[in-house]
Amino acid sequence: MKKEHEILFEPFKIGTVMIKNRFVLEPMEGTNMIDCLPIFKIGEDIYDYYVERAKNHVGLIIPGMVTLRSMVGKQWLYEQKEIFEGLKPLLAEIHSYGAKVFLQIGAGWGRTFTMPLALKELYEKEKETGQKSMFDWDNLLVAPSELPNRWLPEIIHRPLTEGEILEYVDAYGKTAKLCMETGFDGVEVHAVHEGYLLDQFTTKYTNRRTDQYGGTFDNRYRFAKEVVEEIKRQCGDTFPVSLRYSVTSKTIGFGIGAVYGEKFTEAGRDLEEGLKAAKYLQDAGYDMLNADNGTYDSWYWAHPPVYMPLNCNMAEVTRLKEVVEIPVVCAGRMQPDEASASISEGKLDAMGIGRQFLADPEYIVKLEQEKFSDILPCIACHNACLPIYHYEGVGCEIDEEDGKTQGHCALNPRTFCEQKYDFEKKAAVTKSIAVIGGGIAGMTVARIAAIRGHEVTIYEKSDRLCGVFNAAAAPEFKEKDKEFIRWIQQEIESLPIKVEYNCEITTLAELTEDEIIIATGAKPRKLDVPGQEKAIEATEYLLGRKVGKDVAVIGGGLTGCEIAYDLVLKGKRPVIVEMADDILKTKGLCMANSSCMRDLLRYYEVPIYKNAKLLEIIENGIVIETAEKTIQLECDDVIMSCGYMPDTRLVDGGTQQGKTNIHIVGDVKKVGNLKTAIWEAYDLAFSL
CATH class of the missing domain: 3.50.50.60 (FAD/NAD(P)-binding domain)
Known part of the structure; x- marks a missing residue:
């Protein structure tokens, strides 16, 4: 192990609970042990996902947030005892590997409620006609004050009443007690973080109340304070309670975030208040701060894309140890060298990792063994883990197929599909396979086919692999894309795959392999204008x-x-x-x-x-x-x-009519992104 990384493998305590190392698997939507959309149920395909990461030395696992109330049916989470009972075998196996699990429980979205256009139309129709659907609008479209929805500002959220706030406080306590009885090692309160409902109470630009939950600092943080007090009252002082926490909001105003390095006037929580609130919340009873920055108005701080620097939240999060004694975790494109240094200096206690564990479940083991080049990097693309899109004319949208696989990984389709893509199952019949095109789709299908035992040759017309992705990865802010290029090239080199460079296939008739895969990618779309x-x-x-x-x-x-x-x-x-x-x-x-x-x-x-x-x-x-x-x-x-269009010259000019051994994959089939290219390649390779 690299000497600087040794501290990452040392234990630390959250309250009375010992965590075996400094690696925290952060909560992400789509990784929910308990799903609440639209009703409560055990999350799909979670067993192998969590067990594989526990086997690979994760110290603390925090699954994706589950709300205290369901979207439909007015169900309370603390009433779902049979669901918690169903999680006991999974918890037992995770514990057998020495990992701990905190369930993240939340009051809900508030003004960040995910409102697509179709749901808006249903809501407005119900308002107009008085008809009722399964959606519990009165409890979904709430906020501290009358506020616009983040996605569709024309939808207005009503203020919660004081009585409803107390209901949520009570529900936090009852749910935490059920977690404790089930075998969870602690809970994480979601959240004074990211502009969700609890956080909306704390920030001045979203809290305009004049009662005991608005106005002064103490009043704005009262809800979060009462939550931990109630959990401790029902569960005792020894049951740990973590708080998901945004040190600063990084928000200029509704729908406008502040980019890294920008000088601006903070609309939400600034650093001074962030430090003051951290001390206040520690003293109220929270046992850990799981921290970063941002709100849904500056969403990229909590979900940093490729344009955000590595370790982007460290500057603010490391200030917390100046005012609190409880453990502090930092998340946000965290890298081991920087995390190790900050932990050694007493500025942090653990390293929060989310999407990197989606990409590579063996991340910790590879760090420990100094196999750094073997790590499949997260490239912060969000193509599979969070493909929720928004632009002029739409709300919070997600395509149906993407919705089924939210929380998965564009680069690693095995995540949540460990049984489907079992590398131990070799092909029943070994075949010779020609892959025409050495872009990402072609390389992926070649790699998986070779792992499964086939004899593979890649025919690449240029002198390098990775195709158009070489250009996509060129900007200086694409450091992880470049790591991915090195990783997949290394994978090809490590397998018995023959690569024919500077070899353009112009007709399929010249190939004699058992299976032919066309992965020739796309070509630029041109505009027919004078001077082009x-x-x-x-x-x-x-x-x-x-x-x-x-x-x-x-x-x-x-x-x-x-x-x-x-x-x-x-x-x-x-x-x-x-x-x-x-x-x-x-x-x-x-x-x-x-x-x-x-x-x-x-x-x-x-x-x-x-x-x-x-x-x-x-x-x-x-x-x-x-x-x-x-x-x-x-x-x-x-x-x-x-834009681009499929380069179908070889497909159109081929002789594939009536043949079953010719396949097309990637952008030559339909222009997409890394997720579509890699996932199609996996499916094809496992079908051969």
């Missing part, structure tokens, strides 16, 4: 093409916006031209990612023309048409980022 020959294609720029000071980026999708941000970091002056009514209008693109990018473009004052059509590329500029007028913009270079 002057433009630079997005991948050209990303792979190193030099540009001038002023650059027009045509296309405000994910790639175009990332290019604009990359240009800003390089001291350029980009402008974005987008045909649609909004940028980042991409289904499945997590709002944590898109809102971070939007706020970065705001912060760096990048001009954005929406509902704008490119008419012509001229010498030293472009001509665009908006709803109001035609505009000529001066620029040195034009980068085209108008």
Whole structure:
């Protein structure tokens, strides 16, 4: 083990409970031991997921939050004794590996309630007609004060009454007692964190009450204080209670977050109040602070995407030990070197890890054995774990298929599907397999097929693997993408896979393998406008093409916006031209990612023309048409980022009609993202 990491493997105490090391598996939506959407039930496919991580040395497991009330049926969690009884075998097996489990229980969402357009329409129809559905709107659309919904501001949440607050306080106590009786080692209160209901009571911009739960500091934190007091009253002082805690809100106002390094006026909890509240809540009875920053208005602090720095919450969280004596955990793209140093200096007690454990359950073991290059990195894409999207004209949306696999991992489909993708089960018949295209989809299907015992050859037309992902990973803020490239290349090299470089397959007739897989990816979509020959294609720029000071980026999708941000970091002056009514209008693109990018473009004052059509590329500029007028913009270079379309030349020109041994996978089938490419590749490889 690396000497600097030794402290990560030392035990620490939360109240009276000893945790065997400093690794905390953070709660994430989709990892719920108890699901509450829409009714209470044991989470699906959780058994193998948690056991595998307990086997691999996780010290403390905190499953995804379960609310005290269900979305429908007006059920209370403390009434669900049969569900808790059903978790006892899982808890027993987790405990057999020395891991501890705290159940995270929460009062609910408040104004952050996930409201898609379809639910809004149902709600409004019920208001108009008086008809009732299964949804308990009166208890779902609540807040400390009358507040707009985060996703659809036209939906207004009503204030909780004092009597309802006391009901929640009582429910926290009863639920914690049931957890204790079931065998959980503690509970975590959700949360003075991320702008959820309890947190909305604590911040001035969301709490406008004039009763004992509003106004002064003590009143705003009264709800959270009464919760831990009630838990201790019902469970005793020795049953640990952690608090999920945002040190600061990082919020400028409703729907506007503050990006890393931005100077701003805090609308929510600033650092001074964050430290004061931490001491106050410790003294009230909380035994640990599980901390980061942010609210749903600055969601990317609690769910940091690739644009946020590694260890992004450390500066604020490490200040907590100045005022509290209880353990402090920091989460947010945490890295072991920085965590080890802070723990050694007494600034932290443990390292909070969420999505990295989705990507690689053996993360701790590989750290311990110094197999750093073997770690499959989390690249902070949110493509599978949190694919909730939001843009102009929609609310909190998630596609049906993505909703079924929320909490999973784009890079590792085995997460929550450990039985389905069992690497120990080799193929019944060994086959020779040709993979045409060495991009991520092709490499993945080749890797899994080789693991299952097949003889695999990759035919790659260029001199390098990873295809277009080499360009996608090029910006300086994509350090984890580059790690993923190194990881998957290492995997290919470690397996008996033959790679033919500079070998373009032009006809399938020249291949003699038993199975042929076409993974030739996508090609850029081009705009037919005068002067298009002057433009630079997005991948050209990303792979190193030099540009001038002023650059027009045509296309405000994910790639175009990332290019604009990359240009800003390089001291350029980009402008974005987008045909649609909004940028980042991409289904499945997590709002944590898109809102971070939007706020970065705001912060760096990048001009954005929406509902704008490119008419012509001229010498030293472009001509665009908006709803109001035609505009000529001066620029040195034009980068085209108008999306991609499947490159079907080989498919269309093939001889696959009537054959069963030819398969297509990845973007050549349908342009998607890493999740679609890798998951399709897994399914294909396991079907061969």
